[in-house]
Amino acid sequence: MAYHSGSYTGGYAPSAPPVPDSQGSPQQHQPYPPPNYYYGAQSSYGSHGHSGFPPGTHPEVIRSFQMVDKDRSGFIDESELQQALSSGYQRFSLRTIRLLMFLFKNPNDSLRIGPKEFAALWSCLGQWRAIFERFDRDRSGKIDATELRDALYSLGYAIPPSVLQVLISRYDGGSGRKVELNFDSFVECGMIVKGLTEKFKEKDPRYTGSAMLTYDTFMSMIIPFLVS
């Protein structure tokens, strides 16, 4: 099977251990949630802290959310999410933002996310940033296909090389030239792999590596990923 048995906790980025090596990061000055935050965010995922944020949420995360939630509705839409994340990370493409919105929003909710989901997303991105920097060995701010494969593997995803090639070709602008991904594209790639793998695992609860899918299920699993 393609995803190794160790992959499941790793696969859920919010529950993955924080990666130490984010030293020397160009983003270093920016607020990364403290390690205990990850567990805070996760263990209290069901509960509500003040303002709807899980206890232990880094104040910067709350600030970033409230800064864009101007009407204090407690929810932000995709353009507000784009703005909120740029304070802690960078300005992500709308394509990536839509995918993040889809993957992190409450499934029963429309196209908006609240404090809990925002905190979980911020935490996930913090770890992915650290992983990106760990595999961006020359600190170029970009990673190539091999580094992406290693990075995805460290997140618990072992995808077929042929799939990786097609996935990467998405970023060569049809040129066929060697691709290097910035953090935005890395997050998009990673979230696609993570999201599809999680979907598949729902249908393969005993991790046999195979799943029986009806046509309706198959289509319903995939189409949302085409929306971004």
Next chain:
Amino acid sequence: MAYHSGSYTGGYAPSAPPVPDSQGSPQQHQPYPPPNYYYGAQSSYGSHGHSGFPPGTHPEVIRSFQMVDKDRSGFIDESELQQALSSGYQRFSLRTIRLLMFLFKNPNDSLRIGPKEFAALWSCLGQWRAIFERFDRDRSGKIDATELRDALYSLGYAIPPSVLQVLISRYDGGSGRKVELNFDSFVECGMIVKGLTEKFKEKDPRYTGSAMLTYDTFMSMIIPFLVS
């Protein structure tokens, strides 16, 4: 099962019968391949006419291809395809062009298509144009969700309403407002549904409506659709 047994020939647009009702089309002045062309293109699919086009290929199709194949390589890339199709149809978005390229190119070939594939694509678009116009009852040049559902059904695809909703939401720019699709978006939607359904059917040769998929197969089936 979601796709009805009548759907298979309908699903393969190039082998579907030409749709009569393309009268009153705004595109009427533009060259549609004559009906016998469809069968010509299909029955002689394995053979090569002069210049690599199937016998019976409409001269306008050959002209459109050769007009952009400036180096006479016999192959065109995505931007050339975009240009070639604008003569017979319209300027499609690069996103749609990439999907068409992926679905129609020779699987063993890189990101380029030759005469045979171009002829098949042109033929397919001719029929989809006719179907679009048949369901665009008010001739607005746009179709709504219900009309899309009916149009896809007439092509042989019965997709779950929930899937259709998500698919359509792709075109509302996150506004959540009622969506109307132009021909470009219709082709993109339709090709996604067609492509994914054909992929699924490969794994469900007896059309039971269910398929056993490995993780690798699942990922390999889907990722290409995210490239466009």
